[in-house]
Amino acid sequence: MKPTYDGHVHTAFCPHGSTDRLVDYVERALKLGYTGISFTEHAPLPEGFVDPAPSQDSAMKREFLPLYLEEVAKVKTYYQSALQISIGLEVDYIDGWESETTAFLNEVGPKLDDSILSVHFLALHQAYYCLDYSAEEFQHIVEQFGSLAFVYDAYFATVSRSITSNLGPYKPKRYGHISLIHKFQKKFPSPRSYEKEFLTLLQLVKTRGEELDYNGAGSTKPYCQETYPPQWVAKEAAKQKIPLIYGSDAHSFKGLHQGSDQLSPCISLSIPQTLQRQ
Numbered sequence: 001m002k003p004t005y006d007g008h009v010h011t012a013f014c015p016h017g018s019t020d021r022l023v024d025y026v027e028r029a030l031k032l033g034y035t036g037i038s039f040t041e042h043a044p045l046p047e048g049f050v051d052p053a054p055s056q057d058s059a060m061k062r063e064f065l066p067l068y069l070e071e072v073a074k075v076k077t078y079y080q081s082a083l084q085i086s087i088g089l090e091v092d093y094i095d096g097w098e099s100e101t102t103a104f105l106n107e108v109g110p111k112l113d114d115s116i117l118s119v120h121f122l123a124l125h126q127a128y129y130c131l132d133y134s135a136e137e138f139q140h141i142v143e144q145f146g147s148l149a150f151v152y153d154a155y156f157a158t159v160s161r162s163i164t165s166n167l168g169p170y171k172p173k174r175y176g177h178i179s180l181i182h183k184f185q186k187k188f189p190s191p192r193s194y195e196k197e198f199l200t201l202l203q204l205v206k207t208r209g210e211e212l213d214y215n216g217a218g219s220t221k222p223y224c225q226e227t228y229p230p231q232w233v234a235k236e237a238a239k240q241k242i243p244l245i246y247g248s249d250a251h252s253f254k255g256l257h258q259g260s261d262q263l264s265p266c267i268s269l270s271i272p273q274t275l276q277r278q
């Protein structure tokens with residue numbers, strides 16, 4: 001099934017993305033025949049948390065948040081009859097920073113139509129590492145953890161906690177790219193299938209009635225070459241009736257629709273539940 005809603009779109013407010021304008025994304029979404037998109041910029045990291053990415057460009061700067069919300073609201077209104085535009089954020093789940101994240105969500109949540117909770121950072125002995133920065137950095141993380149299997153263990157444990165943690169009433173209902181650990185898998189082959197771990201994640205999401213980001217970006221990454229999550233996990237999720245929301249994870253307007261040809265054709269895609277209730 002071809003996507004008609006994109007629930008994961010970045011913008012020029014992302015310091016590691018392009019400078020494309022919001023209207024460029026909107027116009028391209030219209031050309032692609034989409035019915036709606038969620039702008040989900042990387043939310044500012046908690047105050048006091050040091051961005052572990054080597055270039056410290058993981059998220060939007062805090063001072064830009066009001067402008068971001070305002071700009072998305074503007075295009076939302078302008079295009080309201082043509083495209084359903086949602087004001088959203090991709091929020092980081094950071095081990096040990098749950099209370100700061102909850103406070104942030106309580107503050108910004110009322111202004112959002114949609115949001116995603118994602119794990120990009122892993123904690124080890126009070127230090128944090130950015131999982132998806134580069135293959136070199138991933139190698140460094142493997143060395144710090146002692147083995148690739150330990151990194152995988154930490155990843156699944158962290159994603160599980162992201163689902164089970166209580167981040168208050170505005171906690172996102174959708175989990176971003178739950179197999180991001182595969183980003184460099186052609187260079188760092190998965191130590192085993194992690195079937196049990198993926199099934200546990202699905203069960204946790206299912207019990208809560210929440211949903212998953214079915215993310216096309218991985219299939220365009222040279223060392224990944226598959227969607228997040230991989231096809232077998234997405235199929236299992238669909239079988240369990242867990243809603244899958246396509247996400248291009250585009251960081252430029254040309255990135256919209258990316259990886260959509262790699263989505264399993266037998267899976268029907270959903271729009272975010274928060275929007276269905278509106």
Ligand SMILES: [Zn+2]
Nearest residue numbers: 010014016042
């Ligand atoms: Zn990004």
Ligand SMILES: [Zn+2]
Nearest residue numbers: 090118176177
């Ligand atoms: Zn992400």
